[in-house]
Amino acid sequence: xxxxxxxxxxxxxxxxxxxxxxxxxxxxxxxxxxxxxxxxxxxxxxxxxxxxxxxxxxxxxxxxxxxxxxxxxxxxxxxxxxxxxxxxxxxxxxxxxxxxxxxxxxxxxxxxxxxxxxxxxxxxxxxxxxxxxxxxxxxxxxxxxxxxxxxxxxxxxxxxxxxxxxxxxxxxxxxxxxxxxxxxxxxxxxxxxxxxxxxxxxxxxxxxxxxxxxxxxxx
Amino acid sequence: xxxxxxxxxxxxxxxxxxxxxxxxxxxxxxxxxxxxxxxxxxxxxxxxxxxxxxxxxxxxxxxxxxxxxxxxxxxxxxxxxxxxxxxxxx
Numbered sequence: 001x002x003x004x005x006x007x008x009x010x011x012x013x014x015x016x017x018x019x020x021x022x023x024x025x026x027x028x029x030x031x032x033x034x035x036x037x038x039x040x041x042x043x044x045x046x047x048x049x050x051x052x053x054x055x056x057x058x059x060x061x062x063x064x065x066x067x068x069x070x071x072x073x074x075x076x077x078x079x080x081x082x083x084x085x086x087x088x089x090x091x092x093x094x095x096x097x098x099x100x101x102x103x104x105x106x107x108x109x110x111x112x113x114x115x116x117x118x119x120x121x122x123x124x125x126x127x128x129x130x131x132x133x134x135x136x137x138x139x140x141x142x143x144x145x146x147x148x149x150x151x152x153x154x155x156x157x158x159x160x161x162x163x164x165x166x167x168x169x170x171x172x173x174x175x176x177x178x179x180x181x182x183x184x185x186x187x188x189x190x191x192x193x194x195x196x197x198x199x200x201x202x203x204x205x206x207x208x209x210x211x212x213x214x215x216x217x218x219x
Numbered sequence: 220x221x222x223x224x225x226x227x228x229x230x231x232x233x234x235x236x237x238x239x240x241x242x243x244x245x246x247x248x249x250x251x252x253x254x255x256x257x258x259x260x261x262x263x264x265x266x267x268x269x270x271x272x273x274x275x276x277x278x279x280x281x282x283x284x285x286x287x288x289x290x291x292x293x294x295x296x297x298x299x300x301x302x303x304x305x306x307x308x309x
Contacts, residue, residue: 036299039292040226041269044308111307159307171305216301 008192011199012070018199019063025206026056028213047110054103058096065092094131097141101127104148111155138189142182149179170212177205224309228254229271230296232262233289236272242282 007015033049069089105123112119127144134140156172184198235251236243249259266272271289275282303309
């Protein structure tokens with residue numbers, strides 16, 4: 001796998017902390033969704049929760065791979081060859097991409113309001129095949145994520161226009177910021193500033209989602 | 220008049236059953252829930268499957284009563300709706 005991101009040394013530990021924070025927030029969304037599934041037994045809440053669990057696992061994988069690499073760097077990479085070091089990083093990032101895409105595809109499938117598992121399978125298979133056989137996995141991953149996110153954003157905005165409740169704007173705006181973070185990560189292949197910017201944009205997005213969850217919890 | 224979604228219809232049916240403080244006949248549910256007969260039957264079957272209500276068969280016909288799960292749904296309804304509307308579900 002070619003260069004994926006340029007990461008500044010000083011930001012490495014911060015990025016691990018942020019990825020764990022993103023995982024915790026997405027787990028919180030999933031747990032809310034599962035709680036509602038237990039209350040009303042509607043399948044879409046279960047699927048919605050599963051979608052967010054995939055995204056949470058992807059962040060955890062990313063964080064643990066970075067943690068592992070950081071540990072090896074700080075100990076002078078004595079136990080690993082450079083090739084092993086790169087391989088572990090590449091596999092970790094690939095798993096992160098795969099889980100994120102499955103998560104986003106699951107969320108996008110729910111917005112279709114259809115109960116056709118073949119469509120879901122098709123969305124997942126196309127995403128996995130496109131990512132696996134792509135020469136530039138990073139660009140393919142961000143483009144596929146952007147497509148799913150644009151789909152989700154349009155769904156959230158249409159829903160907002162139907163309800164006209166301003167508090168419901170937080171989620172579509174958060175997803176617009178998630179889309180912006182993916183655009184930043186595309187440029188992070190060439191410059192580390194975009195890696196930092198991508199994380200900060202993502203942090204604002206997840207804080208907005210967390211804020212909305214806190215408002216829901218007060219009900 | 221705004222079209223009710225599924226969660227709202229379930230809330231309305233459960234509220235009608237709860238308001239009777241026990242058992243209610245299907246004709247009352249039909250009258251209060253503002254649904255067609257077929258729709259009401261489908262919803263009642265679903266609510267029984269989800270264990271939100273219980274069907275009782277008596278000499279005078281069928282009656283329904285709400286369960287703990289159904290009451291729990293009504294108590295948490297505003298939180299469910301808030302989450303649902305925020306993420307564009309249902």
